[in-house]
Amino acid sequence: MIDRARIHVQAGRGGDGSLSFRRERHVPKGGPDGGDGGPGGDVVLVADSDLRDLSEFQRRQWFRGGRGGAGGGSGRHGAAGSEEVLRVPVGTQVLDDHGNLVADLTGAGARIVLARGGPGGRGNRRFATSVRQTPRFAETGLPGEEADFELRLKLLADAALVGLPNAGKSSLLRRISNARPKVADYPFTTIQPVLGTVDSDERQLVVADVPGLIEGASEGAGLGHEFLAHLERARVLVHVIDASEGDPADRYAQIDRELGAYGAGLAERPQIVALNKVDLLTAPPPFDIDDERVVAVFETSAATGAGIERFRRSLFELVPPEVEAEVPEGLPDFLVYRPQPDPRRAFRIFRTDRGFRVVGRVPAEKELERALREAGAKRGDEVEVAGEALEFQ
Numbered sequence: 001m002i003d004r005a006r007i008h009v010q011a012g013r014g015g016d017g018s019l020s021f022r023r024e025r026h027v028p029k030g031g032p033d034g035g036d037g038g039p040g041g042d043v044v045l046v047a048d049s050d051l052r053d054l055s056e057f058q059r060r061q062w063f064r065g066g067r068g069g070a071g072g073g074s075g076r077h078g079a080a081g082s083e084e085v086l087r088v089p090v091g092t093q094v095l096d097d098h099g100n101l102v103a104d105l106t107g108a109g110a111r112i113v114l115a116r117g118g119p120g121g122r123g124n125r126r127f128a129t130s131v132r133q134t135p136r137f138a139e140t141g142l143p144g145e146e147a148d149f150e151l152r153l154k155l156l157a158d159a160a161l162v163g164l165p166n167a168g169k170s171s172l173l174r175r176i177s178n179a180r181p182k183v184a185d186y187p188f189t190t191i192q193p194v195l196g197t198v199d200s201d202e203r204q205l206v207v208a209d210v211p212g213l214i215e216g217a218s219e220g221a222g223l224g225h226e227f228l229a230h231l232e233r234a235r236v237l238v239h240v241i242d243a244s245e246g247d248p249a250d251r252y253a254q255i256d257r258e259l260g261a262y263g264a265g266l267a268e269r270p271q272i273v274a275l276n277k278v279d280l281l282t283a284p285p286p287f288d289i290d291d292e293r294v295v296a297v298f299e300t301s302a303a304t305g306a307g308i309e310r311f312r313r314s315l316f317e318l319v320p321p322e323v324e325a326e327v328p329e330g331l332p333d334f335l336v337y338r339p340q341p342d343p344r345r346a347f348r349i350f351r352t353d354r355g356f357r358v359v360g361r362v363p364a365e366k367e368l369e370r371a372l373r374e375a376g377a378k379r380g381d382e383v384e385v386a387g388e389a390l391e392f393q
Ligand SMILES: Nc1nc2c(ncn2[C@@H]2O[C@H](COP(=O)(O)OP(=O)(O)OP(=O)(O)O)[C@@H](O)[C@H]2O)c(=O)[nH]1
Pocket: 163, 164, 165, 166, 167, 168, 169, 170, 171, 172, 182, 183, 184, 185, 186, 187, 188, 189, 190, 191, 211, 212, 213, 276, 277, 278, 279, 280, 300, 301, 302, 303, 304
């Protein structure tokens, strides 16, 4: 299962504003009629309940929003750039370059704008004033936002089966759910998490079978660390122990150390213990620990079915119904990620062979003068403000 990906997103550039003048047969000099450029397309992430992993992103890591169309004469606006929509499984978390959590897409249909398209440039029609009747400039569109993100899928399960390899986790899941994970008598049969649904008359539980953990898992031993991450969101852990070998309490403590070393609250999670493979025993397994996290202990045999039905039914009592996260009324169901200040406020100055060129928003005179001076402009230099050539004074 591919549960991590790195992507680079770049929203579309805004279209250029148009520099145009009305042409009419009997009017020698028509007024400005250049329309605005269209906005660039956003790059958007949407949680899709049909997807299971992030394998899509192995093939492709670069995503671009469409470019906004240029404005035209007669006041025509450019078309908006097309939105680039990336579909990810429910449970995907989005982290920025610094590892900060930007979004957690826990519900189907949740949306986040990862990069916003650049605004379109204004056409010259918009710059006409009573004192400037023939503006010979228009704005260029601005680039869209661009950023890198890491996607991490963390399974959303009500309960997760955890334990040493070969304890019988997959066998138990097969017994209680619709899932059919592979079962075999060697360690690490399960190499990727499997989800199964367990039904009762009123409710459905999602139970995850997570690959076996061994000593040092929290430091990456075995299939280790990455699978511990999938336990993070389970509300209850079902600790499966092979009761036919050694002391169950020792095995319990071993896994518990790894959960504690991993952190993320795993050590505090309520636990159900399943002492499995009791068909191989002649006497009930010894397991007498006093631990308030252990909410119930069951003796099961995935081989004969003994104890399975009681275990399955108890899950519905022991895993509390999910409390719907409270969403304040009026809050939109999507987020906008803003990595940079609003590009609408930006303009840029480029050097040309004869002086300077100002691109983007047309700044106020004072602001422009200061910026040009900082850029090294001297008296007499040519300054091009999108089409109009002026002399720097
Ligand atoms: N006798 C007996 N054997 C069992 C029982 N449960 C599982 N087994 C056997 O134990 C072996 C391991 O079972 P799995 O369900 O694959 O164990 P697992 O915990 O999923 O193992 P990994 O995926 O490797 O971590 C298989 O040969 C199963 O048939 C049981 O209750 N009794």
